[in-house]
Every structure is written in C-alpha cells, then in structure tokens.
Amino acid sequence: MEMQNPLPVPRQERRLLLIVDDDAINCAILENIFAPYYDTAAAENGWAGLQRVRERENDLCAILLDVMMPEMDGIQVLRCLKDRGVLEKVPVFLITAETSSAVIKEAYTLGVMDVISKPVIPYMVLRRVQSVVELFQARERLSNVVELQQADLLAQAKQIIELNKGMIETLAAAIEFRSEESGDHVRRIHDITEYLLTHTPLGEGLSKIEVEQIALGSIMHDVGKIAVPDAILNKPGRLTPEEFEVMKSHTVQGAKLLEQIPQLRENGAYPYARDIARHHHERWDGRGYPDGLKGDEISLAAQVVSLADVYDALSCKRVYKDAFPREKVVEMIREGQCGSFNPRLLECFFQVEGELAKLYHNPCKEE
C-alpha cells in the first residue's frame, strides 16, 4: 500500500493586516505598530476598505476597523463582511473612540472579535490582535489537517471495499474454474442482476446500496460447489439420481459456508448472499430445491439471480452442452423449458434482454 504523506502541504500563510480608518494619523500609527509582524494596507473609508477586502480576501489575517467614518461607517462595513462570510475566516477588530454601548453591542452581535479603544496603547493592541490571528491560523492549519485525514480515510475505506469485492470475486472465480468455466460467469451474473434491478421496475423501492449489495451477493451464488467433488461437478454426461442429489446440495452448502464467515455476517450484503446461495434453484411453481419454495416465498433477489444464471448458462458453452444462439435462448426461457419464473420477472427481463445480450458480444469465447 502506498504510504500517505502524514503532513499537509501548508497553505500560504495569511499575513496581510488591513486598517480601515479615515484618520491618516491613526492609520500611520497602527501601520507603524504592526509593520514588523505583518504586511499592512490602509483604506481611508468603508467603501475603500471593502474594495481592498475583495481584492485580497485570501491574504488577509486581520482587519482593524474604525467606526465613525465618512462614506460608509464601520458597522455597515461589518455587516457587508458578515454577508460575504469573511468574518469566519478573518478576525475583525473595532478600533474606536466610540463608547456608545449600543454600537459596541451591535458590533459584537455582528461577529467582531474585539473592540479596542482609541487612542491605542501599542503593546496592548498588538498583543490582542496577535493572539487572535494566531488562533485563526492554528484553526485553519488544523482544519486543513483534518480535511486531508478525512480524504485519506475515505480513500482507505474505498480501497478496503474494493479489496473485499476482489476477494469475493476471486473466491467465486476459483470455484467456477473448478467446473471448467471462467470467472466471467460470476461477473456477468453480477452485471445482469444489477442491470435488471436498476433499469426495470423490479428494483422499485430498493436503494442504490441495496442493489449493490444484492449484486455483490449474486457473485457468491455458487460458492457451495466447493463441496461438490470434481467427478460430479465436471461429469460431461447425465448425472445419476445420487449424483444429482450431491450436486443439488451446493445450495445448502453455500449458505452454510457463508454463515461461517463472521466478517461477512456483519456485511450488508450477507443476508442477500446467503439467501441467494440457498434459493437460486427454487422455482416459481414450487418444484425447485432445496426448500421447494413457491411464488413470492422466493425472494426477489434469489429470483433475479436464478434467471440470470439460467440465461448465462444457456448463452455459453458448458461441459454438458454447447452455447445456444440468442433467439433460441430467449425462446427456451419464454417457453419455460429451463425452469419456471415469475411472469412479472420475465416481462421485465424481455424488456431489457437486448441490452443484456451485449454482454455476450464476444460470445463466451474463453469457455
């Protein structure tokens, strides 16, 4: 796994201090105090101040604001800054000779950081501004770190999900290989299941996540075949009744196998996977196995995978048969030669079968 860079690349630190005051002497005094620590800029009234904020918003580390100014007073400026969302990123200080408690209260309500009275006392104004600027910078650094860590965690979670899916596919493919089929079978079952649940009314009421979980579960429908001996699994001729009983047991064995994986039991796909493994050979007319479920007793997921499995088996060459042409496949399914299915399921299936057939453009050449 690739090592993640533990430290974020630091964003260019904000270090511009804007002074908005119509009193030139006061501006000069403040610039003189702060110049050793920050870049400074001055604006002689509220309008000019807002202009500077627009130009240099991302460089600002603090704004020192006078209240009584021509053109636009400090409170109006504060309101505009609040509306622009600047106050969350840049601390604003009122530097004022204004002592009216109503004005000071309004300023604090709007979100000013501190109110410092004029004439200023240098060490005091310097310390109060610096403390808050450092706090904002630390907070921004921290939020950058948190953001990057979150992105890391998401990437790792995605990787784990991919790995899970990969392992499940590998397991399923290994079983398919045993029966001399390729891993493409399980991948197509996954895709057909997902397609039917996403592009037909069958999936109504299912969330995107549930569809994904059912599709993932479909991959494991035949895991129980691991318990079926090679001689039976790969027998080209007809199975004896005893052999067929063993073959049929792959449904129950599959469900049992899945039950024994504790990590899988905690996964959202587990209930679907177990149900599909056990019931993908049930029939709508009740003559399937292992439980002889009938009609809607069979879950939708198991019904869909069952049809997908038949469709794929007919469309490809197997040890016991050749691949059938598409028209023949559709005819056999329609006429119920390969099992009995829910009529609504068949209707939806035939609606999109043209799309599903595209999965077989290179018709199972590897099989």
Added chain:
Amino acid sequence: MDQEKMEILAAGGIDAADALDRMMGSEALLVRFLGRFLEDATYQALCQAVEAGDWEKALMASHTLKGMCGNLSMTELYDLFTRQVALLRAGQPAEAAALMPAIEAAYGRAADAIGRLTAV
C-alpha cells in the same frame, strides 16, 4: 527626545512620553504628525460649523480632532474635545459651543509649543 523638547511640549498640553510610546519610540514620526496637526484644516472647519450652528458638521469635526489629539497625547485638547463630542451627541449644542473659548486657548498653546519645537 531630550528634556528641553519634552518640557516645551508639556507646556503646550502635550504628554510627549506617552505619545512617543504610541509611535514605538520614533521621535521623527511624532514630530511629523504634530506638524501635520497644525496643517490640518479640521480645527478651522469646527470653528466655522459652530459659528454657523451646523451641529452635524461640528460633531464630525470635533470627533476627528478628538481622535487626532488622543493619538498625539495632546491631553488638554483631548479632554476638551471628548467633552464637546459627548455634549453634541447628547443634543446640547449650546453647552458644546460654550467650550470653544477654552478650546481656542488650548489649541493656541499647543500650536505655539509645536512651533517652538521645530525651531529648536
């Protein structure tokens, strides 16, 4: 800043030590700002506004002068303008206008001190 200059400014109602602190110890900056205070037309604007009975303009001017005097530690004038601004805000223009003779005298003393300072 030497003792002589400090005393000249003190006679003009200016607390030079306090002002120098605000200038981070820069005498040049203080002298420049004191000069600018004399050139500034706000004081004349205040006199005219009071004479004309334009109290809104008077308030703006008095407020500006208060700020300047505060920054330059011109304590006498600062106290006077602080009182004048408060009276104008409180809607007592007659009382605010009555401060003008005291302001004029203090302004004269300050201007005189600043003039002598630059001559030293």
